[in-house]
Amino acid sequence: MRIAHGRVTMMGSESVPVGIDPTKPSISRVYDALLGGKDFYDSDQRVVDHLIETMPQVDVLAKINRAILGRGVRYLAGEAGLKQYLDLGAGLPTMENTHQVAQSFHPDARVVYVDNDPIVLAHGRALLEQDKSTRVVTADLRQPDKVLGHPDVQKLIDFSEPVAVLLVGMLHHLHDDENPEAVVDGYLDAVPPGSHVFITHFLNEGPEAGPVEKSFLxxxxxxxxxxxxxxxxLFRGLELVEPGLVYLPEWRPDRIVRDKLTLAERLMVGGIARK
Structure with missing residues (x-):
């Protein structure tokens, strides 16, 4: 896959795993395309092309969101000392995945990836078949009871010990009538004090957000x-850790942040909070 002249183009032949409808775009595959991956289909490419027409830097926005995942997990594993991770809406495996970052701090760290796209399970199983501390589960994050009750989640996650609940770039894909606040509560009610939630989300702040939101919808x-x-x-009742809810490049940056952020850098905010 390459990005050239403002277009995302799929390279090579398409193979369609069982249970996947390639005519319908998928959040995880569109995200993969924006990150420079190759596991997407024409329907996903068309979505990306339309997004790029509205906002040429939309691929930059995706990469900014991916970068904060690594920084956030480094905080959770390092400073917060967490060894259990529930990565909801994890998407396709790419560079610096949650389990790789967490296990660089704690080799025994346990991670469950959850996504409702079957292609994530197909690729995740192949990647993780030798890692007994990591699982990939096909489930809908909008149903906390079913996710939490899944046998692989129950087997790997000890809910008597703190858990990191990751909702990175996911809750903006829930409509208002799907009650994202209740979804967050469903997971946090199941984990003990000392657990953390990590959320990034599209921000409606300024006139530039409107056309991008319209294109996504x-x-x-x-x-x-x-x-x-x-x-x-979404963080109500929790203690936000420093620096609070901020633009993604400003959350514990590992490089100097420019005083004047670009549009791509201002379209999402994120934060981590402790229960």
Whole structure:
């Protein structure tokens, strides 16, 4: 896959695993395309092409979101000392995955990836077949009871010990009537004090967000941009760790952050909070 002249183009032949409809775009595959992956189909490419027409730097936005995943997990594993991770809406495996970062701090760290796209399971199993501390589960994060009750989750995660709940770039794909606040509560009610939640989300702040949100909703069917106040409600009852809810490049950066952020750098915010 390459990005050239503002277009994302799939290279090579397409193979379709059983249970996947390549005519319908997938959040995980669109994200994979934006990150420079290769596991996507024409329907996903069309979505990316439309997004790029609205915002040429949308692939940069995806990479910024991916970068904060690594920084966030380094905090959770290092400073917070967490050894259990529930990565919800994990997407396709790529560079610096959650289990790789967490296990670089704690070789015995346990990670369960959850996604509703069967292609994630197909690729994840192949990648992780030798890693007994990591599992990939096909489930819908909007159903916390089913996710938490899944045999692989029950086998790997000890809910008497702190858990990191990751919802990185996911809750904006839930519509208001799907009640993202209740989804977050469903997971946090199941984990003990000392657990953390890690959320990144599209931000509705300024006129530039409107056309991008419209493009996501029209061509992907999801992508709700919420206000800072709405996103803060997802953390209600929890203690936000420093620096709080901020633009993604400003969350514990590993490089100098420019005073004037680009549009791509201002379209998402993120934070980690402790129960």
């Amino acid at each position: 029209e061509f992907l069917g999801t992508g709700r941009f919420r206000t800072r106040e709405e996103i803060l409600r």
